[in-house]
Amino acid sequence: MSPAQPDGTRWPENGSLDPGLVEAERGRPLSLYVHVPFCRVRCGYCDFNTYTVGFGPGAQVGDYAPSVLSEASLAARVMAEAGLPDRAAETVFFGGGTPTMLDAAELSEILAGLRERIGIAAGAEVTLEANPDTVTRGDLRVLADAGFTRVSFGMQSAVPAILATLDRTHVPERVPLVIEWAKDAGLSTSVDLIYGTPGESLEDWETSVRAALSYDPDHISAYALVVEEGTKMGAQVARGELPSPDPDDEATKYELADALLGGAGYAWYEISNFARVSASDRASGRASTTFEHASRHNLAYWRDWDWWGFGPGAHSHVGRMRWWNVKNPGAYAGRLHAGVSPAAAGEILGEEERELERVMLGLRTSEGVELDGLPGAASGHEGGAGCPSVSAGGRVASLIADGLVDGAAALRGRACLTLRGRLLADYVTRELRGY
Structure with a gap:
């Protein structure tokens, strides 16, 4: 906040x-x-x-x-x-x-x-x-x-x-x-x-x-x-x-x-x-x-x-809708007392935003994210276990070579960060999203 x-x-x-x-x-x-x-x-x-x-x-x-x-x-x-x-x-x-x-x-x-x-x-x-x-x-x-x-x-x-x-x-x-x-x-x-x-x-x-x-x-x-x-x-x-x-x-x-x-x-x-x-x-x-x-x-x-x-300045997220409350505690309480929502403003999340957040947030966890469908995972060649993400020349292959993504997990179809990758998680996210 x-x-x-x-x-x-x-x-x-x-x-x-x-x-x-x-x-x-x-x-x-x-x-x-x-x-x-x-x-x-x-x-x-x-x-x-x-x-x-x-x-x-x-x-x-x-x-x-x-x-x-x-x-x-x-x-x-x-x-x-x-x-x-x-x-x-x-x-x-x-x-x-x-x-x-x-x-x-x-x-x-x-x-x-x-x-x-x-x-x-x-x-x-x-x-x-x-x-x-x-x-x-x-x-x-x-x-x-x-x-x-x-x-x-x-x-x-x-x-x-x-x-x-x-x-x-x-x-x-x-x-x-x-x-x-x-x-x-x-x-x-x-x-x-x-x-x-x-x-x-x-x-x-x-x-x-x-x-x-x-x-x-x-x-x-x-x-x-x-x-x-x-x-x-x-x-x-x-x-x-x-x-x-x-x-x-x-x-x-x-x-x-x-x-x-x-x-x-x-x-x-x-x-x-x-x-x-x-x-x-x-x-x-x-x-x-x-x-x-x-x-x-x-x-x-x-x-x-x-x-x-709940509370002044708190954010909420339901489905594709996200909103945030007024920040001033007095204004927050006053709106509720008057029977009015304390929400100040919000946004509707598009599919591209939802997908970016899915990758960015999921990648921060030890379970990582599925590589299938990620722009940065496609390279035009088949890799191990039928996974295109680890083929020569692919972005994931480069991330593995740089010590940022775990190679064994990638062969199982998931992008999971190494210790070095955790320090550069934003960069890995951009690579996997094809930016």
């Missing part, structure tokens, strides 16, 4: 969806996202739609649930009127901002309201993002009792100086404590790490990865820092107060993380996401994208599920 929303077509005030564009016959699963736009402190690198102040009734901590649930009622009505079948959500994700700025009772109220209005499937994954210093042992027990199944802690780094540069408010010692509390409550655990912070050495990054591993979470995300225009850090870099992240340094740090995580029993299932491999995963021979601890909500985006995003 960058500061500037994309251009788009004005959305109907009643929020209606075109029955001809929702593609109900495809039977895609449904996911829900709840954006909580409140933070205690706005981190210098963050360009998400977040605020450190409230905006009045329905748009402030302690009084936010009615607005979200009003949108949930609208969503249920709109999807039914568009002819979509009843679908209980397979995943729910509370993100932000800092969702744990809301107390456990308000978060539980929202989850209960979503279950009542839209439905949450038995065995659904329900994730909450949390800052380590805005959650207590008691909170986590209440949330687990309410139906949350997973918590993702914003660890970012184990080095105090790096946390200070990122404007994080917790101390490193808090992270293992909250992970222990979450495990005791029966919740699956995940930690987020960021690499490439100005001033971070390779040793700093190794310290952070090894610390995260020592806490034995079920899942670890490792994201490269991107300095966004309009942020505090963006201004600091522009003024020369902080150095800009170095892509080569970030590549080295990613390779280190991959080695350390792989050696500790975690497998990548998406470029920035690693799941702990359980004994049942090994026994069943499951692919990494179906590992017990892989985030099903993350995979929902990469697999082109439908999702509805």
Whole structure:
């Protein structure tokens, strides 16, 4: 959710969806996202739609649930009127901002309201993002009792100086404590790490990865820092107060993380996401994208599920339709109070856009994408196993030769990224799309 929303077509005030564009016959699963736009402190690198102040009734901590649930009622009505079948959500994700700025009772109220209005499937994954210093042992027990199944802690780094540069408010010692509390409550655990912070050495990054591993979470995300225009850090870099992240340094740090995580029993299932491999995963021979601890909500985006995003600035995607809400929390709450959809604008995705996204998103996962039908896979000669993609002179053959695409997977008809390929995923996508 960058500061500037994309251009788009004005959305109907009643929020209606075109029955001809929702593609109900495809039977895609449904996911829900709840954006909580409140933070205690706005981190210098963050360009998400977040605020450190409230905006009045329905748009402030302690009084936010009615607005979200009003949108949930609208969503249920709109999807039914568009002819979509009843679908209980397979995943729910509370993100932000800092969702744990809301107390456990308000978060539980929202989850209960979503279950009542839209439905949450038995065995659904329900994730909450949390800052380590805005959650207590008691909170986590209440949330687990309410139906949350997973918590993702914003660890970012184990080095105090790096946390200070990122404007994080917790101390490193808090992270293992909250992970222990979450495990005791029966919740699956995940930690987020960021690499490439100005001033971070390779040793700093190794310290952070090894610390995260020592806490034995079920899942670890490792994201490269991107300095966004309009942020505090963006201004600091522009003024020369902080150095800009170095892509080569970030590549080295990613390779280190991959080695350390792989050696500790975690497998990548998406470029920035690693799941702990359980004994049942090994026994069943499951692919990494179906590992017990892989985030099903993350995979929902990469697999082109439908999702509805609730909250200021949240994006939604149903069939070929995509739209986004107004960003100001007061305007969001006001529109819902007036019985009007909070959607600001949207777009209708064409077949070419859908296909590009399918390749781009699918390629980011360890299962990759089918080569059949991709422009960059055709070369006019038959390759191994009848696959034209690996023949001499083809783009895929070049990608294999360059160490970007796995040759054995290509012979089976799929494009799967190597470690080097993960670092150049955008380039591989362009090649496969024939650009």
